[in-house]
Amino acid sequence: MTVVLAIESATDAAGVALADGSGLLAEVRVGRGRRHAETIAPGVEAVCRLAGIALREVDVVVVDVGPGLFTGLRVGIATAKGIAFGLGLPMVPVTSLDVLAAAVAAGRPASRSGRTLVAVVDARRGEVFWARYRLDWGSMRPVAPGAEAGLGGAEAGLGGVEAGLGGVEAGLGGAGARRSGAPGSAGTGGTSGATGTAWDARSDGISDIDDMWSGAGGLVVPVRLSEPRASAPDVLAAEIKVLAGIETDPPLVVGDGALRYAAVLAGTGAIAVHGVLARPMVDVLAAVGVWRADAGLVEDPAGVDALYVREADARINWERRRPQRPAAGDTGGNAEGGSAGAGDTEGDAAGGAAPVTGAVTGQPAP
Amino acid sequence: MIEAAPVAVVTTTSPDGTRAVGGALAAVVRPGDIVVLAGDLGAGKTTFAQGFAAALGVREPVTSPTFALVRPYRCRMGGAGGVRTILHADVYRLDRLAEVADLGLAQLVEDEAVALVEWGDVAVPVLGGDVLQVRLDPGSGDGERLVTVTALGPGWAARAATVRAAARGPATGTTSGKSGKSGEEGQ
């Protein structure tokens, strides 16, 4: 059975997991705090120790390639590639948005397949990275209509009370149900639609938790409909509003970007998935990795790189600018400003706090 | 590079004059801001950064971060905006925009910081959102520099009037009084 090592570092949280076709073996997660450098390498050791698996028993290295926090991604991707190169292993690169979407899909009641989901990662400085998904039924088995109604009702109720974005989505607990063996537990659907109900709702006979982990028995899966993009939240809001206008069910939004810009997205008619799923989770990354590795979707580590979304693949066009010292004696224009500055010699300590030119601090690069 | 009309153009006649403009513009920055410094080697980008940092209460000497890529300076007087750290970066040695993105400046400035990025004009697409561009060009006389300040992006465009006022009056624009000593003839 394929053993995957998964490394997650796309947001301010970080995680490492070991999993195989039967499910999670071990994981280490650190929330917020951007402690990627301190978390990931020790995390790899820890999950191996906890799972009783040697690193050389790993078959595939799975890594979140963003988009997201590039300081963290640099650490996570470098570590993942280092291990893959060192052990001669193939890799599965997964975008952060796919991981977010997979977590939501994993928790979707079957009745909700076909629904639009927008995964939104905070790009900082007033932008978000996002992509649009349709939550679809992986192996297209119909479910009992009665079960659908129950779950749908729970969700509509919550969404209605909370009005749009504030709403807590029912059925999210399915992600947990997947591992807690929820099939077989019954009768919780009426209360909250949370843990347990998503899978209970299914009448097509999934009872083996291995099926649910591997997807062999059919799952709601996210189908990405757009390439990851960077835009201002209000641009995204306008797009979601259009979607909300044409779809029967309100679109779902998930991710730390959706949380941060909840106020901007509130008027779109979208419903925000609970914040517990707002950051890509390493066990979900591992699960996606298992699916893709088993489907043969592996890559050579040499080609794995962060997904920058913006035009970052380009080389900097230095030719036009890289320079000689400025030659004095061209323009003398003074378009609109006044003239500042007097003919002091450089490097004096004006005001006491001024720098001493030529001093070398010798601080190392961070 | 994005083309936009300059918000202000100021002529300086000495390194301290350029420091004074830096100090004046330091008074308008807020945490999360990124200022890109454009201009050839020796144009005065680091000199500008020195005045900028001094105005926010940085006491260490500010030198070119070319080899360190990003160097943080603690601000003792962050001004009204509450800037606690200046991240002084230089992307001159980088070859790919991805490497600039890897510096993570867009995220780092979230920690009550501002970034000053020498040569940052080549990397505006990956710095995300808005940046203020300060370009330094040689003027007609020895020791003269043209400082051209341009708002690239809607956020800075909205702050254009404040930026213009600060750039035009460096002696009065500083919050700290620790720089701009030579800028009194600014207006």
Ligand SMILES: Nc1ncnc2c1ncn2[C@@H]1O[C@H](COP(=O)(O)OP(=O)(O)O)[C@@H](O)[C@H]1O
């Ligand atoms: N008006 C002026 N403004 C800034 N620097 C000036 C000026 N006049 C002369 N200089 C000199 O130009 C050089 C600018 O160097 P520096 O600030 O390190 O440039 P950069 O960082 O753009 O490469 C310094 O030696 C400085 O003394």
Ligand SMILES: [Mg+2]
């Ligand atoms: Mg310099």
